[in-house]
Amino acid sequence: MHRLPRHRTQWEIDEQTTLGAAYVRSLMRSQLRAGIAAFAVLALPVVTLPLFFAALRNATVVWVVLGFGCYPLLVLIAWWYVRRAERNERDFARLVRGTDPPGTP
């Protein structure tokens, strides 16, 4: 009665083989891409807005954008990112195990 690792790829990752490291790198890249994407959506307007406000000199716009408008946007970006990151993890688990991981909480 011999025991094989249930999932060979899982074993590769666990045992830190070069192949396992490559798998983890892929996961990291996909997650980093999602993170950078979300960060870009945040950073681009943020970098330009102060210049824009300085040029505009209209206090009402500043009040509306910074006082109210930006918060829903922040939550929206966060929500998008979490969905993306969880999908990446699910895809990765599928890649490793061949099926949907049974133990996902």
Add this chain to the structure above:
Amino acid sequence: MNEAYAIPAVAAVVLVTVLIGGFGLRISRTTSDFYVASRTVGPSLNAAAISGEYLSAASFLGVAGLVLVYGPDMLWYPVGYTAGYLVLLVFVAAPLRRSGAYTLPDFAEGRLESRQVRTVVSVLVVGVGWLYLVPQLQGAGLTLQILTGAPRWLGGALVAAVVVLAVAAGGMRSITFVQAFQYWLKLTALLVPAFFLLLAWHRDGGAPPAFPAVPDLPASGAGAGQPIATSRADHPLYATYGLIVATFLGTMGLPHVVVRFYTSPHGRAARRTTVFVLALIGFFYLLPPLYGWLGRLYAPELTHTPDADAAVLLLPGRAVGGLGGDLLGALVAGGAFAAFLSTASGLTMAVAGVLSQDVLPARGVRHFRLATVLAMTVPLGGTLLVSAVPVADAVGMAFAVSASSFCPLLVLGIWWRRLTPPGALAGLLLGGGSALAAVTLTFAEVVRSGWLHTLLAWPAVWSVPVGFLAMILVSLATPGSIPPHTSATMTRLHLPESLTVRQTAAAAEGGSTSPPGTKSTPSGTSTPSGTSTPSGTSFPGSTSSTGSTSTREGR
């Protein structure tokens, strides 16, 4: 302001905090049902706790004060405080949880396998914690002065005493419940009065206040002669960018934020928690600007005093007036104290934990108490020595130091395999050290004006790139010192829990992987603890004194 209502309100907040801290756990979690007892903290409860701990005096009083004086440009503060969590979410939240680290020094040691880095991080954590505590105590002093006319130092001393007693006595045991409660209390304390304030404003004609396009403050502005004010007026755009960089990147390194993530059961929960946090504090931050806005209308004279931070406290009395105004004022005062208490206790616990683990020579409960006192004494002294800087600005400096040291450490540590201990040290010392020095010089008022002063007061714009560059360049120059288990650590940081590595982590540390139960060579004898047990018996703490025995027979 009528102190007859405000003092009981403050006392009630203190009392309820201590009671929930001490007994909340007892009430909610004493059970014989394992299913109930081992229920982990859900994302929404944990998020409320994180938000409760995070919303400090700077948010509760400071934002409104700055908006009142400087106008809507100051809205970048609450936006930055919130957006910091988005950056934390996308780069740090899940991997940090998966690292298993409780504090930042833990993370540094686990990732870089170097005691030296751990020590430097510990020192910086203590520094950031102290920087952040000073404005909390200042805010408490200001609040108590407004409420009762007591001298400035008294409020800070009161908060310090309550926090030290509660933390040292182990009274903050059910910290998650306490902090979650504080969030809702703070929200209520601003939301309900805001409703009445708007009604009063409408009654008074509903004219919008006039903010001057450029606040003409250097002559007579908040804390006239206070260097921060002049530099903001001199270089508003630079100051705004400095603030944005500091708050966006600094949140992830705040010591009291990091420890709360440990409570999440796994990385996914940590992520979801962060989204909830964003929503909760985003909702809260809709309110303080409103107070600043109305403050311009009802308390315009505050712009000419150094106490613009008091706007939130004074508004209900001014706008609503009468008994209603007094009651609302008492509610706001209670909320303000909740803000000081929650943030101060969270920070004190985090700083004391680091002090007792990495700075003080020995460990144990008694040393944790000593560390608590130490963690609070230094900022209390700072409050007395340093002239009043607007609380939001002072907090901004703590963010700047955190952004220039911990942000590079966390982001590169999590996403870059080639980070080395020497690189991390260089980045921490150059980035964090220079930011810390700049902030200290600003507090000490060594340079009072000109570009140099502006650069020192808003260091993040240059110190964050310095931190990142130093870390990257020195790491690239020392490829030989990449920690040996980097690959295993990275796997642990990024692998979803459903696939987590089994066994390797233990093997990676060189620890024996022999099955538990079989005796392997005792490595415990070479522990650095230094407290050798007498005559080789393995029984250090066992107390079976007659005293303890007799109490037991008494039952």
Add this chain to the structure above:
Amino acid sequence: MTGTAAAVLLALCPLLLVGGFLLGRRTAHPAGRSDVGSPVEHATFETLHTASLAAPPLRAGLTEDTARKSARRLRTLLGTDALCLTNRSTVLAWDGVGEHHAKLVMERLAGLLPTGRSAAFDCGCDDVDCPLRWAVAAPIVVDQRVLGALVAYAPRDSAVLARAADEVARWVSVQLELAELDRSRTRVIEAEIKALRAQISPHFIFNSLAAIASFVRTDPERARELLLEFADFTRYSFRRHGEFTTLADELHSIDQYLALVRARFGERLAVTLQIAPEVLPVSLPFLCLQPLVENAVKHGLEGAVTRSRITISAQDAGAEAEVVIEDDGIGMEPEALRRILRGEGGPSAGIGLSNVDERLRQVFGDDYGLVIETGVGAGMKITVRIPKYRAGVHSSPPEHDPA
């Protein structure tokens, strides 16, 4: 600044937002390959996975049984009408049509088996309806010995099939080689499991099974539940991976343990829990609290006490968690306890205590040994302090997510 400039900037703002969003999307969905696999790739993996199903039976070696199981998969893999696996002397398995060819196979292989060279032959079947006209045979070689052959049949000769059969035979060989390797590894694992079994007291197993048995007639449903608890508990105790676990998992196992104990002692045992949720993720050495609870149960129920109460609490204490296990049982002479912890006690006394103490010190350092307060007739209170983080202490993931 003029109004036109302002208007231009105003128009620019949404553009930037959209630009940022698109850039973000592009980075997130790169045009080329996805790092975690496109649907097409996933489909390929499914196919490969199906193919790999043939492997497990072979890992047990080449016998009639394993050959039969894998032949089916291998035939699907090759897409032939019939496939045959042999060892050196006889046909082990035939899958597909035309089994009457089986008796002729060994003759055809006479040239292949000694040399280890692949061969192709015409079937020469008399039955006109038989679709099997041509076959290719490839050797199965392990350790440079020809173990047998794989024979694939087709209606006509096919280079593709020849090549495929060759490759598949080589793959089967590799699997069989690995089977050899596995056999040696199994021996190591068996030794490990023997060591692990020492962790659960045999008394406990006998008593639990006896208690379960007593319910089988009177309350079969309860017996079934208890049996499941028992299975779960033993699975946790015998688990192979990782030296560390989380407090949540350890508590879960204690719950199962207590359920089994209660089955035996019923209402005589009352348990109160007070767990701070903040410390549930704390990592600690595997099975280091359960023996303490076992000890408390033993002490609590040993005396003539009619009812025993055990309190388990886990509190948050800054950078540490503090776990206290307390019973109101017969307690113990402090001197006797000291002897046990020094490892001088008899075999029956405080079974797990010294082992737990030793492991805690080994992992966390001498500051973190057990602290025990007790006296004769005064119950026992055991305090364990666990640092929330210690380099090298990482639990395996929770197997039961209580959330």
